[in-house]
Amino acid sequence: MRKIFNVLTVVAVTMFLVSCGKESADADLRYKVVGSDIIVDASDFLDDIPRLHLVQDAASLGVDWLYNDFAIQFRTHADFTISNYFKDVTFPESGTYYLYVRAVGQQYAPYGQRSRASIERALLNQQPGQRPVQVPEGSNGAFRLRVNDAYVEGSFGDKLGAEMKRAGVFEVEKGEVAHLMITRITGSPALDCIVLSKNPNLTEEDLMDKQLPDYMELLHEYAIPQSSCVKFGDLTGDGKTDFVVFSSGYSSYAFDHSGKMLWSWEAPEENTRLRAQFEAPGLVWDFDRDGKAELVQWREFDGKEWLIMADGMTGKILQQTPWPTAPHPHVYNNFRLAVANTDGIYPASVLLYSDCGRFMTYGIYDMQLNEKWRHEVNTKKDHLGHYFYAHDFTNDGIDEIVGGWRVVDADGNIMWSRLEDIYDNHDHVDSYSFADMNGDGRDDIVICACDLGVQVRDALTGELMTIAPAEHTQQIEAGNFLDGYKLPQMIAGARIYKDRQADPYIASQVYWYDGEGKMITHWPMNGLNGNPDIVMGDFYGDGTDVAFWYKFLMQPDGRGKLCVRGNIYQCTDFERNGAAQVITLDGTVLRVWGYKHVKAGEPNNDPDFLKETMANHTHY
Numbered sequence: 001m002r003k004i005f006n007v008l009t010v011v012a013v014t015m016f017l018v019s020c021g022k023e024s025a026d027a028d029l030r031y032k033v034v035g036s037d038i039i040v041d042a043s044d045f046l047d048d049i050p051r052l053h054l055v056q057d058a059a060s061l062g063v064d065w066l067y068n069d070f071a072i073q074f075r076t077h078a079d080f081t082i083s084n085y086f087k088d089v090t091f092p093e094s095g096t097y098y099l100y101v102r103a104v105g106q107q108y109a110p111y112g113q114r115s116r117a118s119i120e121r122a123l124l125n126q127q128p129g130q131r132p133v134q135v136p137e138g139s140n141g142a143f144r145l146r147v148n149d150a151y152v153e154g155s156f157g158d159k160l161g162a163e164m165k166r167a168g169v170f171e172v173e174k175g176e177v178a179h180l181m182i183t184r185i186t187g188s189p190a191l192d193c194i195v196l197s198k199n200p201n202l203t204e205e206d207l208m209d210k211q212l213p214d215y216m217e218l219l220h221e222y223a224i225p226q227s228s229c230v231k232f233g234d235l236t237g238d239g240k241t242d243f244v245v246f247s248s249g250y251s252s253y254a255f256d257h258s259g260k261m262l263w264s265w266e267a268p269e270e271n272t273r274l275r276a277q278f279e280a281p282g283l284v285w286d287f288d289r290d291g292k293a294e295l296v297q298w299r300e301f302d303g304k305e306w307l308i309m310a311d312g313m314t315g316k317i318l319q320q321t322p323w324p325t326a327p328h329p330h331v332y333n334n335f336r337l338a339v340a341n342t343d344g345i346y347p348a349s350v351l352l353y354s355d356c357g358r359f360m361t362y363g364i365y366d367m368q369l370n371e372k373w374r375h376e377v378n379t380k381k382d383h384l385g386h387y388f389y390a391h392d393f394t395n396d397g398i399d400e401i402v403g404g405w406r407v408v409d410a411d412g413n414i415m416w417s418r419l420e421d422i423y424d425n426h427d428h429v430d431s432y433s434f435a436d437m438n439g440d441g442r443d444d445i446v447i448c449a450c451d452l453g454v455q456v457r458d459a460l461t462g463e464l465m466t467i468a469p470a471e472h473t474q475q476i477e478a479g480n481f482l483d484g485y486k487l488p489q490m491i492a493g494a495r496i497y498k499d500r501q502a503d504p505y506i507a508s509q510v511y512w513y514d515g516e517g518k519m520i521t522h523w524p525m526n527g528l529n530g531n532p533d534i535v536m537g538d539f540y541g542d543g544t545d546v547a548f549w550y551k552f553l554m555q556p557d558g559r560g561k562l563c564v565r566g567n568i569y570q571c572t573d574f575e576r577n578g579a580a581q582v583i584t585l586d587g588t589v590l591r592v593w594g595y596k597h598v599k600a601g602e603p604n605n606d607p608d609f610l611k612e613t614m615a616n617h618t619h620y
Helices: 007-020 042-048 116-124 204-208 607-615
Strands: 032-034 037-041 054-056 071-073 085-090 095-105 142-147 161-172 177-186 190-197 216-223 229-233 242-246 252-255 261-265 282-285 294-301 304-311 317-322 334-340 349-355 360-365 371-377 389-391 400-403 406-408 414-417 431-435 444-448 454-457 464-468 472-479 489-497 506-513 519-529 534-537 546-549 552-554 560-562 568-572 581-586 589-595
Touching: 037 042, 037 085, 042 054, 042 071, 042 085, 042 190, 042 519, 042 560, 054 519, 085 190, 095 142, 142 161, 177 190, 229 282, 229 568, 229 607, 242 282, 252 294, 282 334, 282 607, 294 317, 294 334, 304 349, 334 389, 334 607, 360 400, 389 431, 444 472, 444 489, 454 489, 464 506, 472 534, 489 519, 489 534, 489 546, 534 568, 534 581, 546 568
Parallel strands: 431 472
Antiparallel strands: 032 037, 037 190, 054 071, 071 190, 085 177, 095 161, 095 190, 142 177, 216 589, 229 242, 242 252, 252 261, 282 294, 294 304, 304 317, 334 349, 349 360, 360 371, 389 400, 400 406, 406 414, 431 444, 444 454, 454 464, 472 489, 489 506, 506 519, 534 546, 546 552, 552 560, 568 581, 581 589
């Protein structure tokens, strides 16, 4: 093997990383080294993932376990390889290294796992002289691996299920580089990980305690009812974070910090399917400032739909008023709740948004659920977006209300509106973020505007400041995340739609822009299957925010590093230690992850801060 890497450089960089305690985005460190073992998991190949390849977890592949619960499923468009993967790794020690490959075999499905019907159409439409469409029923695909300039023995992923094979032995010197190349891919096998180890009898059990980055610590794991929405707050008054889980049908289940269920409320079975399109309307907040949060939510009983406020400890209704909607039958396009500060003293107003398919309303209720004002709009589904936000743009302590291409003040007076200029409901706003993008001391509105891309508008006038395309822009955050920029950067989740018969139909990618709307980079090279969240917070506890996307901590160069099992859902101070923790949500499992080296401090108890970082979180 060739010595092409300076060992002293490796040592120097490693010492620097240990001293600063933060993860690096350096390309040569984008794999895990544990003692003498080199572990390259599938996520280390993501930079250049080909267009139709998929990211998978153990459940989606039908296996019991994956290293880091992550794999790349390769997919060929024909009966031969058209994709290759490369990775260079540097040996930390001299001696004998054994090569292991863990892969998952899948049923062979040519042409990118298209449906049987689409393959039959291809057969019918095949032109003279065209390469034959091959459908080898019941066979499996596989891939080969080259190390430096030679193939290692055997194929991988050629049997159904997961299997780890020892594939080679190498005598190396410290600092030598191994050039790994995945090639000769057929069918749809999946790569779990590649390991170079001095252990001649390495097992999967040996890998299980070497997962995820060393800085990441699993703090809590909760078994919860099936859910796509969770809200957080102190229900019990003990200073710890509790939470309420909402089912897709709007049922609610309250848990304390230990995971003990406090109470539950079951929504009617009727219309459950209609309610399941988007997240449930729920809000956890201490309205009366007694140290215990109340729950505000939609409920249906006595043949009517209600906006209710309940005791957080018991679920008992304290206040109720009719939910502004049409009589049944109707749909539940967007039912949303947030808390707002409308008096400059304390956030104690309920911001409600309701789109029942016949009309849309948004407005403010006081803590007794008396309606203060309401706007009604007659337009098509989603035209006002999916959520309404409360944020103070005038620095007077009183929130303005943002949503639906308009800003209104706390009394409901329209400050500006661009709704009339928007072509139709397809150009709605999927999400907003707020940051001082030009350094003038006042927050601007950063808009995730579907096919209209990323926009920045003056919050007080609606004037367009910047605009940039980002596919169908779905999610957005703004902050100082990348190296070398004075003004905040924008990280946008670009949703890529494909043919509805394709698999996957939806893919996602990160687009980065500077404060002037100029593209910096995007990652990875091609979109990943899924509809991931972007969240941000002071993860390290040093006063600086970092961004997370999907399963990745975004690095200072704009690339992602796998950091958790599961799908990232929220980033907030769950531990109440002055830092932010990452929360993942996967159906019936809620996990809380923290930075292992965090310096605990006093929590930020400013109500306006908690309103925006914990209570008013939306997943879209």
